[in-house]
Amino acid sequence: MHIETTDVTRTYGAVTALDGLTLSIPSGSTFGLLGTNGAGKTTLFRLLIGHETPDSGTVRIGDTTVSAAGPEIRERVGYLPERAGFPAELTAREVLAVTARVRGLSDVDERVASVLSTVGLDGDADRPVEGFSNGMGRRLGLATALLPDPDVLLLDEPTAGLDPLGVVAFHRIVEDVSERTDATVLVCSHALAEVERLCDRVAILNDGQLLAAGELSELTAGTSGLEETFEAVVTGDGQSGDGQAVAAGGPAGSGTERPSDASDLQRPPDATPADREEGTP
Numbered sequence: 001m002h003i004e005t006t007d008v009t010r011t012y013g014a015v016t017a018l019d020g021l022t023l024s025i026p027s028g029s030t031f032g033l034l035g036t037n038g039a040g041k042t043t044l045f046r047l048l049i050g051h052e053t054p055d056s057g058t059v060r061i062g063d064t065t066v067s068a069a070g071p072e073i074r075e076r077v078g079y080l081p082e083r084a085g086f087p088a089e090l091t092a093r094e095v096l097a098v099t100a101r102v103r104g105l106s107d108v109d110e111r112v113a114s115v116l117s118t119v120g121l122d123g124d125a126d127r128p129v130e131g132f133s134n135g136m137g138r139r140l141g142l143a144t145a146l147l148p149d150p151d152v153l154l155l156d157e158p159t160a161g162l163d164p165l166g167v168v169a170f171h172r173i174v175e176d177v178s179e180r181t182d183a184t185v186l187v188c189s190h191a192l193a194e195v196e197r198l199c200d201r202v203a204i205l206n207d208g209q210l211l212a213a214g215e216l217s218e219l220t221a222g223t224s225g226l227e228e229t230f231e232a233v234v235t236g237d238g239q240s241g242d243g244q245a246v247a248a249g250g251p252a253g254s255g256t257e258r259p260s261d262a263s264d265l266q267r268p269p270d271a272t273p274a275d276r277e278e279g280t281p
């Protein structure tokens, strides 16, 4: 499903976690959310699952405004939080069955068997999770997120703390889910290589504001990769003096208009073609 935020602001006391965020995420895309610590990424996820509401602005999934919807919209969203814990004495199958029942899902046994297979835990399904490695725990978290067969899958720092093999295994599962389903997948990560591997589109947030958004290949064109692009955008080289997003571009921050190379990140949005040829900042 298509996701759209329009001029979304969310504050916590004196802290503005999201500051007029307008962002469009196409249906079926695998979309990376990047930013510095405290940029507002997790806040956006909480708004998308309806755990919190914006102070102003709207968050829409498909045609539905999340804050105005009932629980049915939440059933369309699967969420893997940054820290997902499970009762140590339960088996993986029990964790999933309890989660499915709490969410009011039908065909519990079939769903549980299906997601266990998807994440490669069918052989460990009846072991208590206290014996699970970090990687197995993350895959179990992903399985809980996949239980409702979601239209939108939110992954918050999904591979933080995993060893390289665990990361690779997790990435393969996400790629498989992306290919096999129509789900729109949002990956919030500090691991730029992860976003480069998994995502076709990217948004960069800082202090609750959108600094850049677009197709990964276009955003990184003319740079050595996402790391260089990210640095150019976040250090302020990619932002105009009045704080407007330079690379977000397009109607409603669609991310369809963005700089074609790294040097473009350093120009204000109203730079003329002549300016561009001369490299005028």
Ligand SMILES: Nc1ncnc2c1ncn2[C@@H]1O[C@H](COP(=O)(O)OP(=O)(O)OP(=O)(O)O)[C@@H](O)[C@H]1O
Pocket (backbone or CB within 6 Å): 012, 015, 016, 017, 035, 036, 037, 038, 039, 040, 041, 042, 043, 044
């Ligand atoms: N419940 C809360 N109460 C007070 N402040 C909060 C709360 N949740 C988030 N914040 C603040 O809002 C800002 C954005 O937080 P958020 O967790 O969305 O950022 P983030 O981009 O996910 O950061 P990180 O990469 O460090 O996880 C931060 O300054 C954070 O301290």
